[in-house]
Amino acid sequence: MAGQSAGKIQILLFAGLREQAGWAEKQWAVAADPGAAVTPRGLWLHLQLPGELDQGVRVAINQQFADPDTPLQPGDELAFLPPISGG
């Protein structure tokens, strides 16, 4: 993920979570917070996303399920996934 997203984390929301939050996609500049590791949980709290991260909402980093406390790297694609209902 080079180019415009380098140095930033791309954050994606889906389905009901996207509609509750009122946005689908944001870029988060990593350099804005150099002193601490940026994690999905930290961004979830900072962005004041609705609901509880551990109550059905799952995290994906670069399109793979991940732990909410995984440190994020510049260029990562982070997605918050509301409860899945496939098939």
Next chain:
Amino acid sequence: MSSLFYPRSAEAEAKTMQLRIDLHDDCFEPLHVLERWQAELRHGGIADSAAESLFIGRVRDTTTDGTPLEALELEYYPGMTEQQLERLALNCCNHHGVSHCLVQHRIGRVLPGEAIVLVAIGADRRGPAQRCCQELLEALKHDAPFWKREWRADGTGTWLTGNTPL
């Protein structure tokens, strides 16, 4: 329609397995798709399985609260959904030692009665075929990023936050 297709020997994990996964943004007829896939395999010299198990899921005509359903909307995560379906299918098929796996899933607006999912598994024995089919279906219901929204005739819609009971 997006597609993942592993012909024989294309992947180390799929060396002895035929795997095909498609996402359909329009109505598909499950048995026709299955028949076409099997004909392609036969044409490529790959014999039919001795045992086959398949599941077809169709959209109900009522919502979870019992009102008439106008349509079901299926959202997905482009890229991750396809990758996750592939991971789930390979894991499940390798675990059960089956030889053929076809997964077809709808996306977008799906009408009552239309097929939403097809899982077809071929194996040498009925046990692995049936167990793999059920296990893979449950895996994709819970671990493949799809989201359903039920639309009613009055124009209101509700995102579902879970699956129907087994």
